[in-house]
Amino acid sequence: MTAGLWEHWVLPGIWITIQLTIYSAALATAVAFGIGMARTHRLRTVRFLAGFYTEVFRGTSSLVLMFWIFFVLPQLVGWALVPMWAAVLALGLSYGAYGAEIVRGSLNSVTPAQREAGVALSFSPWQRMRLILLPQAIPEMIPPFSNLLVELLKGTALVSLLGIGDVSFAANLVRLATTESAEIYTITLVIYFVIAFLLTRGMRSLERKTKAGIGQSPEPRGGLMGKLNFRQQLATSQIPKSSGGGGA
Amino acid sequence: MPHFWDGVLVTLQVLALGSLISFSLGLVWALLFRAPSRFVRWPVGIVTEFIRNTPLLVQLFFFFFVLPDWGIQFSALTTGTIAIGLHYSTYTAQVYRAGIEAVPEGQWEAATALSLPYRHTWTAVILPQAIRRVIPALGNYVIAMLKDTPLLASIGVLELLQRSRLQAAETFQYTEALTVVGIAFIVIAYPSSLLLRALERRLVV
Numbered sequence: 001m002t003a004g005l006w007e008h009w010v011l012p013g014i015w016i017t018i019q020l021t022i023y024s025a026a027l028a029t030a031v032a033f034g035i036g037m038a039r040t041h042r043l044r045t046v047r048f049l050a051g052f053y054t055e056v057f058r059g060t061s062s063l064v065l066m067f068w069i070f071f072v073l074p075q076l077v078g079w080a081l082v083p084m085w086a087a088v089l090a091l092g093l094s095y096g097a098y099g100a101e102i103v104r105g106s107l108n109s110v111t112p113a114q115r116e117a118g119v120a121l122s123f124s125p126w127q128r129m130r131l132i133l134l135p136q137a138i139p140e141m142i143p144p145f146s147n148l149l150v151e152l153l154k155g156t157a158l159v160s161l162l163g164i165g166d167v168s169f170a171a172n173l174v175r176l177a178t179t180e181s182a183e184i185y186t187i188t189l190v191i192y193f194v195i196a197f198l199l200t201r202g203m204r205s206l207e208r209k210t211k212a213g214i215g216q217s218p219e220p221r222g223g224l225m226g227k228l229n230f231r232q233q234l235a236t237s238q239i240p241k242s243s244g245g246g247g248a
Numbered sequence: 249m250p251h252f253w254d255g256v257l258v259t260l261q262v263l264a265l266g267s268l269i270s271f272s273l274g275l276v277w278a279l280l281f282r283a284p285s286r287f288v289r290w291p292v293g294i295v296t297e298f299i300r301n302t303p304l305l306v307q308l309f310f311f312f313f314v315l316p317d318w319g320i321q322f323s324a325l326t327t328g329t330i331a332i333g334l335h336y337s338t339y340t341a342q343v344y345r346a347g348i349e350a351v352p353e354g355q356w357e358a359a360t361a362l363s364l365p366y367r368h369t370w371t372a373v374i375l376p377q378a379i380r381r382v383i384p385a386l387g388n389y390v391i392a393m394l395k396d397t398p399l400l401a402s403i404g405v406l407e408l409l410q411r412s413r414l415q416a417a418e419t420f421q422y423t424e425a426l427t428v429v430g431i432a433f434i435v436i437a438y439p440s441s442l443l444l445r446a447l448e449r450r451l452v453v
Contacts, residue, residue, distance in 0.1 A: 059434035059441075061395040064409060068430055072423045150301055161402055167304050181313035189302040189310065196301040248336035 013170030031096025036103025057097035067092035106137040125141035146203035255411035271334025274340030328400035347382035384448035
């Protein structure tokens with residue numbers, strides 16, 4: 001591979017992929033908590049609207065959504081987003097919908113007695129959420145969120161189809177320039193694999209920290225295969241539900 | 249509109265064949281996870297983790313551009329279906345694995361007590377119980393796969409998204425075309441997920 005291509009396309013491509021992942025993960029987290037908490041709201045209308053959002057954004061394909069935000073939205077509203085932000089918006093909104101289900105599930109898995117104790121102490125609903133429910137639900141959320149984060153990382157590859165110069169886009173350019181398809185695509189896959197590995201490691205230590213904060217210890221996972229298995233299976237649900245699937 | 253229905257047909261075709269590949273290959277992975285030798289378990293573990301944690305889009309390009317270099321010629325449709333089936337087989341493998349692990353230990357012991365041959369223990373005792381439990385979870389991945397079929401447009405498969413884009417390019421009606429595609433996905437995906445929820449209530453005890 002020629003040196004220029006590597007420095008001018010692949011390395012900046014990796015950086016763009018990382019940036020995209022960070023920005024869309026931030027947006028997705030905000031959406032997930034907003035919508036997820038709204039789904040446990042006492043007002044039926046709020047619950048319905050939040051549920052509607054989740055079903056719509058989980059039901060449609062992220063690529064179609066991305067095309068829609070990129071090509072249709074400018075025609076409807078009269079102004080266009082910078083490609084990068086259009087992509088972040090599409091990824092954040094759709095993965096946020098998956099995340100909302102995780103947030104809702106974890107909030108519901110906090111024992112009802114905890115909520116009732118909050119009522120007995122005459123906490124306001126928001127105080128209950130902030131001081132009782134969330135601190136116990138967040139450690140539960142981290143393993144599924146970790147899986148979702150890897151899905152999101154994989155989803156960022158879609159932006160190359162919009163012409164954003166991420167690492168997949170760079171791979172395509174290098175293939176056209178050098179015709180060494182096998183090498184460049186293998187390298188690209190390894191790059192994604194390494195980023196995914198680093199993300200899951202980070203999430204593991206976050207899980208340890210938050211669990212220690214409420215006096216629990218994470219489940220042990222020994223041996224080579226334990227380290228290799230990025231995705232975590234939750235002990236509570238034997239059959240993994242597709243809370244994160246449907247990315248790319 | 250004929251373009252639209254042709255696109256739906258291709259999408260569903262990819263979905264059906266892709267599910268078939270992922271269901272059968274996933275079971276093979278899951279059984280290999282339980283192989284007696286670690287020299288089988290580890291490579292299978294590494295390969296499936298690699299496939300599962302890298303983007304389908306890049307895998308699609310890999311197969312589309314690299315296979316011809318190795319002298320294997322497939323149509324874009326075949327390549328796409330194989331790639332999507334292979335990618336999702338690594339997900340279904342985990343589902344099967346969890347399903348197998350959820351079969352109570354007593355069932356294994358009972359099979360041993362009856363001195364059933366190893367093969368019959370699997371085919372007559374373990375798998376029927378495991379697969380029954382995992383059908384709803386497998387269905388979830390069919391829906392996920394449905395939402396990934398538009399990726400095949402990138403290698404030129406004339407599925408729903410690609411047909412609509414071509415149609416839109418002729419008439420300049422991007423708004424309508426892309427909106428219809430988006431709605432089409434919701435219209436297929438939402439009732440399917442309701443169906444799965446109902447199935448889950450009936451099958452999982």
